[in-house]
Amino acid sequence: MMTKTVAVIGGGPAGMEASKELAFNGFQVVLLESGARLGGHMNQWDRLFPNKRPAGEILESLYRNFPGSITVMTETNITSIGRNADRFILRTAGRDVIEADALLVCTGFRVFDAILKEEYGYGIYDNVITSVDLEQWFKEKRPVLTSHGRVPATVGFIHCVGSRDEKSGNLHCSKVCCVTAVKQAVELKEKLPEARIFCFYMDLRMFGLGYEELYKESQEKYRIQFIRGRLSEAFENMDGSLMAKVEDTLTAKPLRINLDLLVLMVGFLPSDGTAAIGSLLGLTFNPNGFLQPRDGHLQPHDTEQQGVFLAGSCKGPKNLEETLADARSAVLRIRQYLTN
Amino acid sequence: MPRWGYKIHEDRQVIWEEGDFSLVERIRLAEPSLCLCISCGTCASGCTAAQFTDFSLRRVIIQLQRGRIEEVRQEIDRCMLCGKCILTCPRGVNTRHLVLCIRKELSGDVLY
Numbered sequence: 001m002m003t004k005t006v007a008v009i010g011g012g013p014a015g016m017e018a019s020k021e022l023a024f025n026g027f028q029v030v031l032l033e034s035g036a037r038l039g040g041h042m043n044q045w046d047r048l049f050p051n052k053r054p055a056g057e058i059l060e061s062l063y064r065n066f067p068g069s070i071t072v073m074t075e076t077n078i079t080s081i082g083r084n085a086d087r088f089i090l091r092t093a094g095r096d097v098i099e100a101d102a103l104l105v106c107t108g109f110r111v112f113d114a115i116l117k118e119e120y121g122y123g124i125y126d127n128v129i130t131s132v133d134l135e136q137w138f139k140e141k142r143p144v145l146t147s148h149g150r151v152p153a154t155v156g157f158i159h160c161v162g163s164r165d166e167k168s169g170n171l172h173c174s175k176v177c178c179v180t181a182v183k184q185a186v187e188l189k190e191k192l193p194e195a196r197i198f199c200f201y202m203d204l205r206m207f208g209l210g211y212e213e214l215y216k217e218s219q220e221k222y223r224i225q226f227i228r229g230r231l232s233e234a235f236e237n238m239d240g241s242l243m244a245k246v247e248d249t250l251t252a253k254p255l256r257i258n259l260d261l262l263v264l265m266v267g268f269l270p271s272d273g274t275a276a277i278g279s280l281l282g283l284t285f286n287p288n289g290f291l292q293p294r295d296g297h298l299q300p301h302d303t304e305q306q307g308v309f310l311a312g313s314c315k316g317p318k319n320l321e322e323t324l325a326d327a328r329s330a331v332l333r334i335r336q337y338l339t340n
Numbered sequence: 341m342p343r344w345g346y347k348i349h350e351d352r353q354v355i356w357e358e359g360d361f362s363l364v365e366r367i368r369l370a371e372p373s374l375c376l377c378i379s380c381g382t383c384a385s386g387c388t389a390a391q392f393t394d395f396s397l398r399r400v401i402i403q404l405q406r407g408r409i410e411e412v413r414q415e416i417d418r419c420m421l422c423g424k425c426i427l428t429c430p431r432g433v434n435t436r437h438l439v440l441c442i443r444k445e446l447s448g449d450v451l452y
């Protein structure tokens with residue numbers, strides 16, 4: 001029997017994990033990544049929730065024992081996908097032609113562009129940053145200072161930026177930003193013990209094991225203050241700090257608070273690659289723009305197109321554990337498909 | 341006094357910086373479990389005093405954390421110290437002791 005080839009589209013954690021497992025299972029693998037390097041969003045993380053594990057450990061483990069037999073193609077954009085009998089023919093912008101017996105779509109997510117939420121002032125006021133920016137600061141070991149070079153005395157984390165917001169066109173919950181906010185608030189408090197740190201939330205969604213524990217620790221040990229209310233707007237004060245307006249819904253009073261730094265917890269959206277590959281293949285999108293498997297419970301990797309499978313956050317917001325488990329489970333499904 | 345046909349409403353907006361956080365800081369040292377409250381309202385829903393008066397321990401805790409001492413003072417004496425709320429709080433806040441600490445502090449006893 002000829003060795004079957006699987007083309008894995010997207011080289012983030014899901015695509016890397018699936019490629020390795022496919023290779024261990026004896027398949028020929030071509031891993032296609034549009035960016036310059038593998039690892040996806042993991043490259044931007046400093047430490048992971050809920051246990052503050054260094055993200056580098058995960059990347060390292062993804063690269064460890066990475067089979068040399070896998071053909072990795074970075075900076076590769078797929079322009080067309082055709083079929084010849086049971087085989088897929090992929091053409092790239094660089095005029096490469098790849099043939100495969102099955103496709104695994106691992107095109108993942110992108111984060112919400114906070115500029116679109118104009119009333120929060122990202123890109124307008126210097127002391128409004130996103131959770132991605134803050135994680136980058138942590139990763140670069142950059143001191144957390146305001147744009148005027150001062151140590152912030154008050155910091156506010158704003159949950160649900162671009163998520164659960166039909167004005168932004170996104171009804172879904174991004175799932176991981178609540179726990180990310182608590183993780184980052186705790187890390188910030190470790191760096192700035194004098195600072196008063198607030199989380200402004202609508203609901204706190206601590207769904208994973210260890211998340212509620214982190215939340216409790218953030219209250220007890222780090223004295224993070226949680227205020228239930230959604231930011232309506234932020235203004236810049238003369239000194240560059242920000243005045244935030246929320247309703248303190250638990251006291252039913254409008255609240256005004258000055259913050260030296262505002263961190264926007266930007267949500268999960270389908271990546272451009274997810275949208276593009278989904279359209280090229282004629283896959284079904286769910287109402288939030290993520291790819292829809294044939295049956296979320298029973299056929300979570302199958303699509304309407306025979307031989308095309310899905311894994312990871314192209315299907316919707318996922319944490320890393322779920323993403324890696326989903327990738328491994330997709331490999332089992334592909335193996336079953338290709339050996340029968 | 342002449343009636344002018346209009347009146348001036350007080351601004352309802354709360355300005356965070358105007359809160360008095362000294363009380364919550366002292367109470368926290370006496371009863372650290374205060375920080376664990378998640379405003380679920382279990383204490384208030386089963387509360388004996390809340391059945392007959394407009395009292396909510398959940399609201400008292402929030403007002404305390406917001407530095408709204410006047411609001412705390414107005415409510416805190418309504419608690420009958422029955423201790424029922426301790427049995428139900430999901431976060432293990434030592435509610436009865438918390439009420440006692442607040443009362444002591446407000447009556448001028450310095451706990452810490």
Ligand code: SF4
Binds near residue numbers: 161175265
């Ligand atoms: S996880 Fe939390 S912050 Fe993120 S969208 Fe859901 S509720 Fe909002």
Ligand code: SF4
Binds near residue numbers: 397419422423425426
């Ligand atoms: S101790 Fe006070 S607050 Fe608790 S249930 Fe009894 S009356 Fe209510």
Ligand code: SF4
Binds near residue numbers: 382428
């Ligand atoms: S039952 Fe406990 S956690 Fe819930 S509001 Fe009362 S004190 Fe807070």
